[in-house]
Amino acid sequence: MNRTFFQVFSITCLIFLLSLIVEILPGESSSLRADEVVVEPVVANAVEQAHAEIWRRFVDEHGILLDFTDLDGKVSLPTPEECREGKPNALGWWAPIENGAMFNGMYLDAALLRWKNSRSEVDAIKARRLMEGLLKLNSISDLKGFVGRGVSTDGISHYPMGSNDQTLPWIVGLWRYWESGLATAEEKIRIERHLTQTIEEIIRLGWKMPAETPFGTRGTFAGFHFDEAARVLFTLKLMYVLTHDEKWQNLYLQELDERGGEKQLTKREICEAGMAFFYAKTHNWTSCTAVSALRALWEMETDPALKAAYERGLVASAKLAVESLPLALQFDPQDESVFDVDWRKSMLPLWKPQQTEHESVALAQEQLRAFMKTSPRRHKETAFIREPTSAAWIVTLCPDQSVVREYQP
Template sequence: MKLPLLTLATLMLLPRALLCAAEPTPAQAVEQAHAELWGRFVDKYGIIRDYVGELPTPEDCKLGRPNAIGWWSPIENGPMFNGLYLPAMCERARRSGTAADAEQARRLAQGLMKCASVSDVPGFIARGIGTDGVCHYPLSSDDQTHPWFLGLQAYLKSGIPTAEERGQIIAKVKEVAAALEAVQWRIPCEGDFRGDFRGGFTGHLFRDAVRYLHLLRATHEITGDAVWLERYHKACAERPDPKGKTRVEICAMGYPFDREAIAHIDESQLWIYVGSQAALAQLIRMETDESRRAHYREGLAVNAANARPALKGHATFDNADTKFFGNANWRALYPTWFPQPTQADAAKLAKISDKTKRGERKDYESRYMKNPLAGAAIVALQGEAADSAAIEQVIRHYDYAKLKMAELFFAECAYYALPAM
């Protein structure tokens, strides 16, 4: 039917928003993200999987398939994701006051506890759990370990855990922290790599300094043991590079201090700095020395200022995009295998794939979903109400039901870090 000219002219004058389906409110978008995360990505142990795909078997974990690091598997980043997300889940439970939200926070904490309880190597935090409920890859990392502390610290402060749970968690934190202290806060490996280490916290970068200081101060808050506060005070004044800045001074520099060492932070690596920003926020809360607090606040502001431009990346993401997500079938994507007697061999194997079966979806989501949402979380953690509109715009943009990767949880991290309205 041909519309009258007046009607067409009127339609052309209507705001675009009225001609399109109404965008969700920030609260509605977060509810969708929450439902998708818990419906698809959180396993029965309370551990977040990277994506929906076949779980590695005990044989896979023992032999190192697709590689001994566990990269590209569905159980690559469990404690990292749990630990970064648990503070948001605790805040959600505080705001809602519902038993269901409190129980989900408890499940995440139980997942973190399980990751720290499946190995006989002291201080080892498994990346995730395979088909038998125990098997795991032998190489963890500092990226998995710091969020483990961060998440459990938030859970213990939430008022959710029972007295029995508190006792169990505090005992486990004492155990893990003591084991890491004994090896100079390097990350131990297990299995065929037992005796090796993979990453640590005492280096010269910003992310080293802020996470190390947070680990020491958080362990003191959790355990009440004075020795951890003494170690924290000592570490604050130390210079990782004898000719460089103290750790507290490095914290004030923010993540731009790391750009020379870690490529493309702003374009694709903001997700590994969400924990560092959360660590700064916690250090500000725990610290009593105003000079140190000023350095931490400066770093918090520097990170937020540098992450703000990344929020614009959300506008490039098309919810109707149909790029292929071949990563879900990791066996087909990574068919090559060879023994990996060294970590270098494992990293070499991880680079070999059948690129014809990969598709472009993972890279697309990483650049235009994960990075903008991680940036939003970094900005939100500064706690400035003036950033709320820009952050909420990012959160509202995505149809979370169509996303393939679990990093959609950063939407909740950002939302619940904003000042409550």
């Protein structure tokens, strides 16, 4: 693996690799028993290398994951002024603090599985640090229910818009920590408070994510695609398990039978059918978190018929994800394409003020085209590492052991 590859090996790829390997190790939420898993030394070494590299380079002082750094773990964060002005854009897209809530939630899931197997104090400390990072991202704004992407150099300033893709892993990560056996009584109370206040506000807004002025909201859990159905059902079931308040169970049962979309399916039927691609040829990268929510929903569900339906959805999701695994063969680690960590150079010349989400998205897409010209390596990693490793993680989330074994290397 050459120097160029490590310089631009994005945190997303490292997280997915580690999540994939740790997920199939024996643990409370694993589909395989301890005596059924054999981890080859080369795989174990790769896990340790990825884990060490994440903590060496990509976890900031607040316990929040960064998108990219140089080989020494250095990167120029957006300044507080840039965050306030929406530079490079008000979404924070393509900046090094774009995906903190998403990455922390996903990595915390893997870190907890690691701790369950090792019972190491070192692993416990790291999982706790990631959890605190998630809580911080829900504490940096005066706006109720706001989940930030990351923080600037002052540890507080942030971009004004989060998203549904950020918020779901934030919820899943905190839920996993709450139910892991690691959380203290005080931590459980804090997590319950953050989850309850945030979820109640999202529901009050019609399942939309709160965004700061002038944007109002950004992203939604409402709808009848797989990602949306899994997000809503998981969130409501989680709140019932968390609070034991029957109102959440009643809302959950109501949502199960809500019908809509092109095929006029219920959300129960949508989840039973499993992951489906709709906005691109494949998007395991964004849908994997919805599959992880379905996995958690399967674990929480006590009704045998519903649990069986969710398992069928997880099997279907795994079988669709498998089709993306060969993408990894198209990646050439010896390719000398570059990635420029100086994100300002290509994007800030295109900057202009934004007052709506639409304006921010349009600007970000224009900036991405410029960024790709200076960083051609980015596309190769997102297409041929991020997508197949996301798919591999989805396979490991399947509770049917025969399906997982079929695709194990």
